[in-house]
Amino acid sequence: MRKHNLCLLAGLILVVVSLYKLRRSVDFITRSEEVRGTVTSLVKDDDAYSPVFTINTKEDGQIIYYHAAASSPSAWDVGEEAGFLYERGNPDSITMKSYFWLFGWSIVLMGFAIPLLIVSIGYLLLRSSITRLPDA
Template identity: 50%
Template sequence: MVYKLMLVVGVIFLAISIYEFKRTIDFLGKSTRAIGTVTSLEENDGAYSPIFEIEIKNDNPVTYCLPAASNPSAWVVGEKATFLYDPQHPDSPRMMSYFWIFSWSLFFIAIAIPLIIFGSGYFLLNPMLRSNDLNTSRAN
């Protein structure tokens, strides 16, 4: 029963990962680049998160706080980074780096693959284990 559950959850997570990957590819197709500058560093529990001001074409600048923090700070005030944003929704930019763009699809696929391997492995090996048990019991 546990292996069936693992397989089902793995397939569900794989489907979510594929869906998130498709959404990301769609976002990349319609996104526009913008440059953001670190205006300040926000301290939270001894770690520092950069706060960016992103210059968006024909619009007011957008303030964005990176959801990652470090101590010491990985960013310096005045440092620049490239962002992507949807022109329809300029208030939700994403930093242009592999991790920040594909993070959710990577997260779900990293959980899905082991679950699918363990869940399907049971169903592939179970008939062989049963036939070995029958052969062993007949020999005795």
């Protein structure tokens, strides 16, 4: 298999996975409920601070959410609030309501897919036009 065919295949796979992740995110958003969370503490790990949110829900009670992102100095202060989305009855589905946390993987995957597709399709178009040139 030639390199451009491999690039084309990888690009197509990444587009499909990206669209799948996008669809899952949109479905999650449409069926989820919005709640507010408050930073109750900061966890220090390797000189970086991660916020811990306490989120009160109507049906699932109180949820403790450990945010995956850490920074130094801390980007959050105790007492700050943020929006979250979650599916009722499934407290493990809780996700911070921000563009990156909802759509990050689909954007990253599409960011890799588009250049692969452009290069491989461009190569295929260029190759077909070169083979049609008359001999001099």
